[in-house]
Amino acid sequence: MKLATWNVNSLKVRQQHVIDWLELSQTDVLCLQELKLPDEKFPRAELEAKGYRSWFAGQKTYNGVGILVRDGVSVDESNIVRNIPGFDDPQQRVIAATIDGVRVISAYFPNGQAPGTDKFAYKLRWLDALHDWIAGELAQYPKLALLGDYNIAPEDRDVHDPKAWEGQNLVSPEERAQFQRLIELGLVDSFRLFEQPEKTFTWWDYRMLAFRRNAGLRIDHILLSKPLAASCTHCDVDKTPRKWDQPSDHAPVTALTE
Numbered sequence: 536m537k538l539a540t541w542n543v544n545s546l547k548v549r550q551q552h553v554i555d556w557l558e559l560s561q562t563d564v565l566c567l568q569e570l571k572l573p574d575e576k577f578p579r580a581e582l583e584a585k586g587y588r589s590w591f592a593g594q595k596t597y598n599g600v601g602i603l604v605r606d607g608v609s610v611d612e613s614n615i616v617r618n619i620p621g622f623d624d625p626q627q628r629v630i631a632a633t634i635d636g637v638r639v640i641s642a643y644f645p646n647g648q649a650p651g652t653d654k655f656a657y658k659l660r661w662l663d664a665l666h667d668w669i670a671g672e673l674a675q676y677p678k679l680a681l682l683g684d685y686n687i688a689p690e691d692r693d694v695h696d697p698k699a700w701e702g703q704n705l706v707s708p709e710e711r712a713q714f715q716r717l718i719e720l721g722l723v724d725s726f727r728l729f730e731q732p733e734k735t736f737t738w739w740d741y742r743m744l745a746f747r748r749n750a751g752l753r754i755d756h757i758l759l760s761k762p763l764a765a766s767c768t769h770c771d772v773d774k775t776p777r778k779w780d781q782p783s784d785h786a787p788v789t790a791l792t793e
Contacts, residue, residue: 536608536635536792537561540682540755542568542643542785549783550578554585556776556787563605564634566641566682570599577601592617592627600630600641609635622664631672637763638676642683647704655704662713670720679760681722684785686754689714689724693753695734705754723764725757725790737772738785746777757790766793
């Protein structure tokens with residue numbers, strides 16, 4: 536099964552990009568983040584016409600997550616979950632589904648703004664809640680994939696200029712510790728299962744010619760449970776859509792499991 540995650544930074548703006556990329560990539564399951572539209576505006580019919588069913592949790596202007604599944608791939612619709620159970624949050628950041636026996640979770644982690652702010656404190660609370668929920672999900676679903684925009688660059692090698700970013704949001708010790716806590720649950724960073732080119736990133740600021748200079752960060756990830764990681768044969772970042780007109784500032788990440 537080919538899994539992918541992509542922060543599209545507005546599905547309304549990037550709808551055709553998603554359709555074009557699905558055709559190019561032949562992805563089975565695509566997790567989307569930052570839909571930035573309410574449920575009634577989600578282009579379900581347009582995606583169905585292209586061979587993909589969809590489940591989503593939208594929100595006007597901000598946030599929003601979705602899962603697109605290719606026709607013919609089985610989905611258990613009895614256990615769709617939206618948002619972290621037990622965590623009171625008006626922001627739409629999580630959707631989970633069981634797809635072909637794999638628990639697939641699309642998550643848009645809070646940005647956090649800056650250490651010491653209320654938004655950063657919210658991010659840490661959200662991460663605590665996510666960790667505890669994922670622990671329970673792993674006990675129930677041995678094959679689990681947590682895909683999304685984590686808004687965390689886990690190591691210095693995931694940052695184009697670690698010294699310039701030192702102490703800032705996305706790379707702080709607190710955020711990296713939370714990423715490591717997820718790993719310690721038994722999850723594996725699929726990207727690091729394989730030899731990768733140096734300075735491979737998934738996000739580049741729109742400003743200062745960041746993409747052209749490859750001044751980016753790797754903040755979009757696919758973490759796999761150990762049984763699923765054992766069957767992973769490939770993981771990479773596809774920068775192709777980042778070169779298109781009016782692109783998202785993120786590139787898709789894909790992982791292939793047998």
